[in-house]
Amino acid sequence: MESFFWVGLANVVDPINIAAIFAGALIGMFVGAMPGLSATMAIALLLPLTYSFRPETGLAMLASLYLAAMYGGSIAAILLRTPGTPAAAATVIDGHPMARKGQAGKALGLSLTASLIGGILSSIALLTVAPLLGKVVLNFGPVEIFAVAVLGITIIGTLSQGSTILGLFSGALGLLLATVGMDPTTGTPRFTFGVLDLFSGINFTVALIGLFSIPQAVRLIVEGNAKGEDRVSKIRDRMLPTGREFVQMLPNSIRSGVIGIVTGLIPGTGGDTASWFAYNEAKRFAKNKADFGTGTPAGVVAPEAANNAVVGGALIPTIALGIPGSSSTAVLLGGLMVHGILPGPTLMTDYGDVTYTLLWAVLFANVALFVVGIFFTRACVAVTKIPNRVVGPVIVVLSVIGAYAINNSMFDVGLMIAFGVLGLVFDTFRIPTPPLVIGLILGPILDMTLQQSLLIGKGNWMIFIENPISATLLAIALLSALQATPLFGGIGRLVKRSIGGGRPTTGGTE
Amino acid sequence: MGRIIVALAGIGLVLFMWNEAAGYPPTARQLPNLLGWVVLILAVLAIVQQALQWRRASADGTLTFDGPDWRAIGLGGGFLALVMVYAWSISVVGYLIATPVFLAVPLLVLRPIGLVPAVLSIAAVTAAVYGVFVWFLSLNIPLYPAF
Incomplete structure (x- = not known):
């Protein structure tokens, strides 16, 4: 593994890969700056572009795009009071008031610098923790990997926004749809109805382009632009913080960066959770709490350091376990899959050169983003002015051509639109989509490892209980699923009553 | 109401897939059958959850159905x-x-x-x-x- 570490570094400094990282940073920043376009959608749309590249070049570009879209989201948040990405929602609170005071450049500069600090911290965590975890996972066999996959989908389902039952339902539906295609053991075509395009299963990339792009395009068309937008159209002041300002923001950036890394590690949580968490912590640690919400720099630094630090944190389980912790990392994993690299413990061994290139690329992408941000943030102001109803149809064109590019197949375009309609229905009724995507990724792993485990156990399901690691992981999965049921609610109330002695509690929240 | 329709569609999909899988070798239909049960149970729970929410809202007098836009x-x-x-x-x-x-x-x-x-x-x-x-x-x- 150590040799891969240096191979990865040597790969990433290849001029083509450096160029790909800079290109990814530039594209990601512009896409992220458009209100309503998420980092996930940016990666999904750009995924087909990377097919013709070498895997390490394509992945370096996608990783850079992911990071840059996170920063790009803050541009719209600060200038338009509309977060470009959900992860930039907390930045609006202090970023926009700063812009209204004529400090738009300063707010964007703080955001960029905080993103760099958070991003570098998370890259270091990724480069150190992911290989260590990867070494542990190398000892895992199919029984343990099956349990990891079950735990992954259960946690993502239960931690999804909204109802836990619907989160789990979405994940289970994704797993069920992933069974379409040839059975890995017997070679029996399942649910293919004689359609040859379905024999290799539902193409994951096609599904995710549809799930993330079409609902967004329809929403942009339906909602249009809000009337009377509170817009700041120009950046007149200096962007880069002074040395003194940099020193002042350092503790807040480091604390928020650590929050971002830890939040990213937890499957099902993402940049939005991390940025709110970091914002609240920054407020708690601040001397002048009343300044928050009026345009204080600390209110910009905290969410921006956290949401960029999430990238490295979320990539740790994705790389080490092959279990994506969020929809964005699921799409990145899709990037590996289109190059024939399958998720799982082999990522660190058989494909170690590509995987370590990706890990190094995240570190280099942070620096590239800083450089690109200094030179092109002012140009991004123009992008924020493009009306939503112009952006919507463009997303559709990119989605249709991108889906076609995967296999040169019109069937894939139809499948992409079908998943787009499914995503729209899920969005409309507030059923979480990320568990469905992760179910589609984990389905083949679950299928393969279940059959291998049952072969090892001679058809006995007790093999999952007899193995201590798998038994522990499955028990955690069961507990996390059960906590969503009324049974746990009832137990919780009983415990509270016994502790409180039946005293009535005072209402209100902090 | 939309969530109930989605849950019912999920149940319909499971029944259809079970019917299709009936002709597959036991190994090939194992996972789809198992996952079918999971989806079915969760779909029923989602319907029950929605019904309970309506009942609670009705008891509080806050039950309203917004017309479609x-x-x-x-x-x-x-x-x-x-x-x-x-x-x-x-x-x-x-x-x-x-x-x-x-x-x-x-x-x-x-x-x-x-x-x-x-x-x-x-x-x-x-x-x-x-x-x-x-x-x-x-x-x-x-x-x-x-x-």
């Missing part, structure tokens, strides 16, 4: 239909005709920008996507009418 449904449905026609038309009239026409329809109907910026945007997007996918990536997409 017909304008949004019409706009969204119309755009989705346009997307389907666009995808189909590429193989008939080719990318170079289908794409500008598809981009022009919402810009003409909804008028988010003026005529000149609209024409420039359509030309720029069509050319950029052509440049990246056809010229740079050598994508083999139908460019001209098939007739």
